[in-house]
Amino acid sequence: MSLSLEDIQRIARLARIRVTETEAAQTGDQLNGIFKLIEQMQAVDTSGVAPMAHAQEVYQRLREDAVTEPNRREAFQAIAPQTEAGLYLVPKVIE
Amino acid sequence: MIHANLKQLSALLAENKTSSVELCTEYLDRIAALNPTLNAFITVDRERTLAEARTADARRAQGEAGPLLGVPIAHKDIFCAEGWLTTCGSKMLSNFVSPYDAHIVSQFKAAGMPSLGKTNMDEFAMGSSNETSFFGPVKNPWDLKAVPGGSSGGAAACVAARLAPAATGTDTGGSIRQPAALCNITGLKPTYGVCSRYGMIAFASSLDQAGPMAQSAEDCALLLNAMAGFDRRDSTSLQREQEDYSRDLAQPLKGLKIGLPKEFFGEGLSADTAKAIEAAIAEYKKLGAETVEVSLPNMGLSVPVYYVLAPAEASSNLSRFDGVRYGHRAAEYGDLTDMYEKSRAEGFGAEVKRRILIGTYVLSHGYYDAYYIQAQKLRRLIAQDFIEAFKQCDVILGPTAPTTAFDLGAKNADPVQMYLSDIYTIAVNLAGLPGMSLPCGFGTDGRPIGLQLIGNYFAEAKMLNVAHQYQLATDWHQRKPEGI
Numbered sequence: 001m002s003l004s005l006e007d008i009q010r011i012a013r014l015a016r017i018r019v020t021e022t023e024a025a026q027t028g029d030q031l032n033g034i035f036k037l038i039e040q041m042q043a044v045d046t047s048g049v050a051p052m053a054h055a056q057e058v059y060q061r062l063r064e065d066a067v068t069e070p071n072r073r074e075a076f077q078a079i080a081p082q083t084e085a086g087l088y089l090v091p092k093v094i095e
Numbered sequence: 096m097i098h099a100n101l102k103q104l105s106a107l108l109a110e111n112k113t114s115s116v117e118l119c120t121e122y123l124d125r126i127a128a129l130n131p132t133l134n135a136f137i138t139v140d141r142e143r144t145l146a147e148a149r150t151a152d153a154r155r156a157q158g159e160a161g162p163l164l165g166v167p168i169a170h171k172d173i174f175c176a177e178g179w180l181t182t183c184g185s186k187m188l189s190n191f192v193s194p195y196d197a198h199i200v201s202q203f204k205a206a207g208m209p210s211l212g213k214t215n216m217d218e219f220a221m222g223s224s225n226e227t228s229f230f231g232p233v234k235n236p237w238d239l240k241a242v243p244g245g246s247s248g249g250a251a252a253c254v255a256a257r258l259a260p261a262a263t264g265t266d267t268g269g270s271i272r273q274p275a276a277l278c279n280i281t282g283l284k285p286t287y288g289v290c291s292r293y294g295m296i297a298f299a300s301s302l303d304q305a306g307p308m309a310q311s312a313e314d315c316a317l318l319l320n321a322m323a324g325f326d327r328r329d330s331t332s333l334q335r336e337q338e339d340y341s342r343d344l345a346q347p348l349k350g351l352k353i354g355l356p357k358e359f360f361g362e363g364l365s366a367d368t369a370k371a372i373e374a375a376i377a378e379y380k381k382l383g384a385e386t387v388e389v390s391l392p393n394m395g396l397s398v399p400v401y402y403v404l405a406p407a408e409a410s411s412n413l414s415r416f417d418g419v420r421y422g423h424r425a426a427e428y429g430d431l432t433d434m435y436e437k438s439r440a441e442g443f444g445a446e447v448k449r450r451i452l453i454g455t456y457v458l459s460h461g462y463y464d465a466y467y468i469q470a471q472k473l474r475r476l477i478a479q480d481f482i483e484a485f486k487q488c489d490v491i492l493g494p495t496a497p498t499t500a501f502d503l504g505a506k507n508a509d510p511v512q513m514y515l516s517d518i519y520t521i522a523v524n525l526a527g528l529p530g531m532s533l534p535c536g537f538g539t540d541g542r543p544i545g546l547q548l549i550g551n552y553f554a555e556a557k558m559l560n561v562a563h564q565y566q567l568a569t570d571w572h573q574r575k576p577e578g579i
Contacts, residue, residue, distance in 0.1 A: 003456075011456050011459070013436075014455050015439075015452055016414075016417070016435040016436050016439055017440050017448055027449065030510055031449065031452060033509070033510065034449070034511060035453075037399050037402065037511050038399045038403055038466065039399075040396060041396060041399050041403070041466075041469050042465070042469070044396065044476075046469060046473060049472040049473075049476060050472070051468050052475035053471060054287075054527075055288070055302075055526065056288050056331065056527060058288070058331050060330060063327070075194040079194065080420050081418055081421075081422075082424070088419055090419055090431055091429070093430075
């Protein structure tokens, strides 16, 4: 398997990371090296093996649907890049 | 006093021979003198530390005791600490002052441990040398040309250089054990789920686990007593009875069965490391332990499996860094997507971007089964190997890292070489088992060597017992770097 420059740009778009053409070429070489390592996995027959997502058999705990957190909007928004009237500001998304 | 371990400092405080303010002042002065050379701390806040020390002294004056009260600790910069800059080693969070405490941080506050500051680390804990930090690499106190290991490199270096008697670390693929080995300190990664991940900036959530780093196993046991416990705010935190991890330290090792996986002693292990591990095995035999050869046949696959699963989880976890609610936002941008893409391109370093891209790819349509699901299946085979091995032994022993610390810059150009330096530690995270590293000698280059112990699930107390008995019989863990 080998990733092309187009593949890198497509993945970068999915990941929402801007990648220049020079970066894409360099990243492509490194990712291909890493995928060569990863390809070792394909040599093993794993039919019948259940995928293991977690180290422990854990279940999602449920709790009462009640307010547990205090309102700390001011503290949280004090570290935001841009806010106005208690709202986070981003470029316009709906015309 | 600065060279005393946590237990000794605890005794001095209990006998009123020193105060927390006096202790913290000594450490802060030492940090001010040595940190410009070592770069082990990202943030130090003298007034904040001394205020916490005064609180600890006041609590003691009111009759409170407790083995950790007044002893300072350094927190890895992956742990959110209210009012402290919390960067995770990244430009992305270089302006993030946390509005809340991680569970671990609040546990240590409750125990009365003042924070000496936030330690340097690989960016978002992705690295094995501390060189991916936005704040520059940490130097190994044993040899300033060498890396301290990573990702908890600042934590390991600060304990080794006696800038702190104790430190917190996190371990996703070896990030506590490998730097502990490379810096000649003792570090422990608990069973997955023992320590809450709340407020610990997520890298790979199914592998991440917090743990203690200190001069000895005995100190790690005291620290783990404060760290471990159920926390409803972490959905994978385990509800278990509170344990005293110091309870078995004094047990003799007669009849202990130590498993030696043959895969740990094959190709790739340097001669001086192999020699030090063999000497440690001989020491254990003198202490009455028996050895048995075990096999972990799928261990060779742990690195490829890890580099699918960890990046997959990371690409999902790190999607929260979008420049909207906190962290870095690009100065100029057009529409919303442009803002995301530029903010993330500027905020993340090269290694973090690489892993996000790998993760995005293996989770994308058409590749999910071949990579992500295949890796999860192999993860089960790797975990089963350990379950089989523990039918024959009480603990597993081997090297922590294949070589002593490598030179700064030596593995930067080739990510795969860097990844392979975690060959002996990664499988433990995939299985979710507890593991630790303790000092066991020095290489021909004079750099430290670490011995790795791996315990069965929830066998931290046993593992600490095995480590402590070795430390009673040897003095490797008491060696400190010259000139520091």
